[in-house]
Amino acid sequence: MRDTVNSRISLDLKALPAGPGVYLYRDAAGRVIYVGKAASLRNRVRSYFLPGSQHPPKIRSMIEKISDLEVIVTDTEVEALILEQNLIKEHRPRYNAYLKDDKSYPYIKVTLGEDFPRVMLTRRHVKDGSRYFGPYTRAGAVHETLSLLRKIFPFRTCKQKEPPLRERPCLNYHIKRCSGPCCGLVDREKYRAVINEVILFLEGRQEDLIRNLAARMEEAAANLEFEKAARLRDQLQAVREVVEKQKIISGGFEDQDVAAVAREGDEAWVAVFFIRGGKLIGREQFVLKGTEGLSGADVIAAFIKQYYTGAEFVPAEILLPEEAGEEKAVIEKWLSEKRGARVLLKVPRRGEKKKLVDLAAKNALLALEQARLEEAARRDDEAEALAGLARELGLEGPPGRVECYDVSNTQGAYSVASMVVFEEGRPAAGQYRRFKIRTVEGPNDFASIQEVLRRRFARAREERELLAAGRIGSRQAKFHRLPDLVIVDGGKGQLSAARQAMRELGFSHIPAFGLAKEEELLFAESRPEPIALPADSPALRLVQCLRDEAHRFALAYHRNLRGKAGLRSLLDEVEGIGEVRRRALLKAFGSVAEIEKATPEQLAAVKGMNKKAARAVYEFFHGQGGK
Incomplete structure (x- = not known):
């Protein structure tokens, strides 16, 4: 921990309110690096900066990076908990634990x-x-x-x-x-x-469903509606077959979730059993990232808060391997409000419920071990792919960083390009870059590729000079890292254009190849014949992944620009919709087509919209206001 706290933070600490709320720590670049909640903001936030405080290494590392502090006061601790989870999901702070891939859960x-x-x-x-x-x-x-x-x-x-x-x-x-x-x-x-x-x-209320279907079947038969009765009989049989496959867990009719954790490094695998009416109706496994240095209680609390924020149903009991720490009471209160009835977090010590938690723990450990095996196999495959690529292309060694470029346009309009980066054989999405073509008129892939490579390597040269002079830090530099291999989507023409740009800027020593779209042949300036990578080889699969990812990223940006232009031209005609609301609608729905499908209620829910503006947009698309 630092011996001193910067003056801005010192002033903030003196003015902290005593009530509940959420606090956000930011680094020097303004990024949110941690979000927390507290029953007393004053006590909680000050505890990080008390002289002589003993914090775990991860927390010490975080404190050293804090440059700014923001607090949001709430009326209750439950409100603070809800806001905390929303902010964690929005910012994905470096020092918070969060569910992996939770933005795309189905x-x-x-x-x-x-x-x-x-x-x-x-x-x-x-x-x-x-x-x-x-x-x-x-x-x-x-x-x-x-x-x-x-x-x-x-x-x-x-x-x-x-x-x-x-x-x-x-x-x-x-x-x-x-x-x-x-x-x-x-x-x-x-x-x-x-x-x-x-x-x-x-x-999971299949018993209620069976009773309903049986009653309707009997009613149909009594009314001599035999075809309807036969259809209901078939439905009833199908539901009973599902129920028979479900394992009976309890002689009672409890609704319970059972969760247990297995940990390794900075990740925790969580297995959850869903028990409805005493039967096991399903199970899921989740990965919680950013857990290194956290206690078991903190991991449990982080999972419960994040999972049940997005869950529609909350059972009466959640069985756990250990207590959820100091947050147990507020979590129970929050879940009870969400359910509309009392919810308890329980740690069973014996009996059937303890066996359930132990079984969930075995499943979590199994998931962890399976992930280990898959990761080892993936690393072997990636190493083989990079070695094979080096061998087939005549490189000095396996290319640790590969960049692939692609261009996307519609008859030359909204022309864009993508740069995707793979490091050690896997996507490094945080280093992807996209370009809007500035100097090319019409559909000219050769000139577009040349512009993009020229801009990319000009930025690299400039940033490397600034870094060497100490005028910028590595966090400010976006293009200073050089690739070990460049691949452009296209044949000899695209490759020639790319190589010319690289030569002009002094980067001709970096190997570059063109990838033909259909034949999947690689072209090099120094070779008269194209290179065909062995069929079904890891090297070929890697190149295909690079090409597909570059194409996807470029196309997504192209469609985004095209959609914005379409949105602007259409919504300019709608009274009460200006630039701010236009952008908010596009951010919320993603495209004109999705805006057109939206209900007035969905439109009104968008930030900056109101009922009148929502009605104007809805009527515009549905024939009462235009189109």
Whole structure:
């Protein structure tokens, strides 16, 4: 820890409020490096800077980097907890523990805001009146569940918010996989009854579902509706088959989640069992990053806060291997408010519940060991790929840093390029760069590649000179690191343009190759014949990954620019929508097409929008205000 605290922090410490809230630490570059919550901001924040305080190495490292402090006062500690989790998800601070890949976890979404709701996979959890189930860690598990649901329940799978009007129903109706709302073959009330059964299934309340189906089957039979009774019988049998496969965990009918942790280095693997009505209905495994130096209680607390922030359902009990530390009481209060009934965090010492926690711990350890094996295999494959690439291309050694470039445009419009970076054989996404083509008119890939390589290496030369003179630090430099290998997407023409730019700037010593799009042949200036990497070799797979990633990154930027231009030209015509709201809409929905699909409620929920502006946008796209 530093002997002194900078004067700005000292002033902030003197003015700290005594009540609950959230605090953010920033480094010299203004980046948020830690987010925390406290029942007393004054006591908690000052504890970091007390003379003689003994902190773990990770905390000492963080304190040395703190350059600025921000506090946000809340009314209650529960509000502080919720805000803390939202800020961690937004900023991904270096010194916080956070769920790996939590931004892309899939959910099952039931669109209850629609007259004829859909059931689908989504990766966006928004407050739009829908029911969400999850999060899941594997999209495959979601697809399997959706496939099973479609076999049991006849709900629509068309993508429109309202079923398109048809004269004749689609194939799904004829094979009993849809009830035909598009043709008026089912009314809203009966369709909703099907959706309610889907929700019962997803909630794990299969026994309630079985009773409902059995009662409806008997009623249909009594009314001599034998075809309907037969269909309900088939549904009933399918649900019973699912229930029979579920392991009975408890003789009672508790709703419980069971979580346990296995740790290694800076990561923790968390296994979670989901028990509904005394039956194990599912399990998931999560990875929590940034856990080095944290106590077991802190890891447990971090996982619970982050997982249940995104979870739709909270059970009455959460069984754990150890207490959640000093945060237990506020976490229980928060979860109870979220559930609408009392929630307890329990650490069982004996009996069936202890066995469940032990079983979850074994699963967490198994996940950790599996991850070790996969990582070892991945490293072997990457090493073989780099060695093979060096061998086939005649490089001096395995290329530790490879850069791949691609250009994307539409008939020369919105022309952009990407630079993707792989280090030691795997993507280094934080070092990807994108370029807007400035000097080229029309569709000219050769000139575009030359411009991009010229800009990239001109920046490299400039930054390396500034670094050598001590005028900038390495954190300010974005292009100073040089590649061991350059690959441009294209043939001899693109390669020649790239090499010319590199020669002009004094970087001709860096090996560069062109990659033909279809044949997957590599071209070098010094070789008359192209190089074909061995089929199915790790080296070829690496080159394909580089090319695909460069193409994806360039195309995403191109579509982003094209979408912004389209949004601007369309929304300029909408009264009350200026530049700020235009940008907010694009950030929230991503494209004009998604804005067009949005409901007035979804539009009004966007930051900076109100009901009047939302209605204007909605009516513009739906024929009452323009288009």
